[in-house]
């Protein structure tokens with residue numbers, strides 16, 4: 469991330485969620501009514517333009533026009549994580565820790581969090597933007613606490629403890645769209661913090677990106693490098709499984725965007741971005 473600048477890729481993800489909410493993905497039933505309010509510049513400007521275009525040509529026609537632009541990937545990963553989150557809550561998690569929360573709207577859109585304390589953990593620059601933008605949104609969770617942490621330099625477990633996170637209660641951790649930006653050292657230190665902060669039965673839902681073809685890697689790297697946030701860590705399923713197991717997290721599942729596309733009934737072509745995005749679910753024994 470660029471020093472003193474909120475994450476641009478967090479803005480991009482909020483933009484893609486807002487596009488999904490507008491009906492521009494092919495994932496049936498996808499919605500995120502919070503995404504538009506949380507979006508940062510320049511994406512809010514692009515989105516206003518897209519909304520005008522959707523009014524003129526209709527969302528379905530616009531969706532057909534932009535189908536190859538990989539608009540299913542973020543809605544699908546959001547739905548896969550929401551489903552895994554609901555499962556963890558049904559099993560008794562009372563705390564949700566969002567690692568690298570960005571402009572995620574779950575605390576403001578999921579009624580299932582009514583009895584849950586949410587800890588949004590993020591880099592201080594991004595979090596300052598998020599706090600401003602979330603002010604006007606109602607909370608759907610029991611309590612929302614912001615915890616600012618740089619994963620490369622600080623200890624997540626002690627920052628969570630300072631914010632009142634209870635390691636003896638069952639938690640669910642979401643780590644979405646972050647791992648690819650982190651060094652191995654930050655990856656392992658954060659996993660260690662997850663375990664230190666977790667009661668048995670707690671779950672980690674970690675989304676990551678596996679390496680793609682040389683062409684696709686080059687395309688993605690060009691895009692994110694322009695935003696000052698290079699993808700330094702695409703990782704294989706075997707690497708992620710090993711990292712989880714090393715700290716004592718049992719791997720329950722590891723699924724890909726291809727599986728989610730079938731599960732959630734997406735009808736668009738499966739783009740490489742979708743095929744290479746994955747979600748590993750680990751459990752603290």
Ligand SMILES: C[S@@+](CC[C@H](N)C(=O)[O-])C[C@H]1O[C@@H](n2cnc3c(N)ncnc32)[C@H](O)[C@@H]1O
Pocket residue numbers: 469475477478481482567568569570571572590591594595617618619620643644645646649
């Ligand atoms: C692509 S965004 C994803 C945000 C959110 N999880 C989502 O899916 O909408 C990447 C997030 O990782 C955070 N991040 C990147 N490097 C970080 C670091 N070293 N410490 C803390 N947060 C970091 C950014 O601030 C940003 O919120």
